[in-house]
Amino acid sequence: AQSVTQLDSQVPVFEEAPVELRCNYSSSVSVYLFWYVQYPNQGLQLLLKYLSGSTLVKGINGFEAEFNKSQTSFHLRKPSVHISDTAEYFCAVSETGNFNKFYFGSGTKLNVKP
Amino acid sequence: DTAVSQTPKYLVTQMGNDKSIKCEQNLGHDTMYWYKQDSKKFLKIMFSYNNKELIINETVPNRFSPKSPDKAHLNLHINSLELGDSAVYFCASSHAYEQYFGPGTRLTVT
Numbered sequence: 001a002q003s004v005t006q007l008d009s010q011v012p013v014f015e016e017a018p019v020e021l022r023c024n025y026s027s028s029v030s031v032y033l034f035w036y037v038q039y040p041n042q043g044l045q046l047l048l049k050y051l052s053g054s055t056l057v058k059g060i061n062g063f064e065a066e067f068n069k070s071q072t073s074f075h076l077r078k079p080s081v082h083i084s085d086t087a088e089y090f091c092a093v094s095e096t097g098n099f100n101k102f103y104f105g106s107g108t109k110l111n112v113k114p
Numbered sequence: 115d116t117a118v119s120q121t122p123k124y125l126v127t128q129m130g131n132d133k134s135i136k137c138e139q140n141l142g143h144d145t146m147y148w149y150k151q152d153s154k155k156f157l158k159i160m161f162s163y164n165n166k167e168l169i170i171n172e173t174v175p176n177r178f179s180p181k182s183p184d185k186a187h188l189n190l191h192i193n194s195l196e197l198g199d200s201a202v203y204f205c206a207s208s209h210a211y212e213q214y215f216g217p218g219t220r221l222t223v224t
Contacts, residue, residue, distance in 0.1 A: 032211050034211075036213075036215075038155075041217075041218075042217055042218070043118070043204055043206075043215030043216050043217045043218055044157075044204070044206075044213075044215040045215070046212055046213065046214075049211060049212070051211060088155055090157065094211060100145055100162050100164065100169055100170060100208075101159065101162070101170055102159065102213065103159075104156075104157040104158075106154070106155065106156050107155040107156070107157070109155075
């Protein structure tokens with residue numbers, strides 16, 4: 001079975017500062033990795049995904065994530081955050097070959113302060 | 115046009131009642147899901163349908179019954195509602211590895 005751990009439940013940061021949201025996973029099989037963002041009172045929206053190829057993945061809104069197989073991590077980063085980035089961020093995994101089932105982390109609340 | 119829509123957006127009801135939540139997607143996807151998000155924001159898959167066939171049924175009380183009349187619709191019926199059913203329920207559809215979520219239905223059981 002797969003599991004996803006997001007180490008920080010909340011991350012406060014000042015506007016224009018860099019941020020990193022951490023995600024670690026455990027799996028006995030190969031996985032695909034995702035980051036989703038949830039703005040208040042909305043559904044989840046895909047930020048970026050890693051399926052194969054380059055381990056550095058770029059997504060929407062200036063976010064990027066790096067897949068590290070040896071560390072079983074997929075941390076999300078942004079060099080300079082905006083107030084509008086305030087949201088809940090979810091890391092998720094899916095088994096390669098079983099794309100119907102997704103496992104989500106518990107979420108990290110990014111709170112960007114002016 | 116809304117890709118994945120859910121109705122109602124809010125649902126307040128009393129314990130013991132039966133209620134339904136409807137979901138529709140206009141993306142032409144074959145696979146649809148129901149997720150439950152609890153008060154701590156933890157998101158857990160409940161059911162998944164592929165072309166109207168049930169393919170994932172997690173450990174969910176049998177008071178919850180999904181129904182897919184066609185591949186664009188996946189409804190969730192809940193019998194004998196309990197306080198612990200209070201949560202936000204999300205419908206989603208997917209194509210390959212990309213999931214698209216609806217706006218959620220906030221269910222409050224009093």
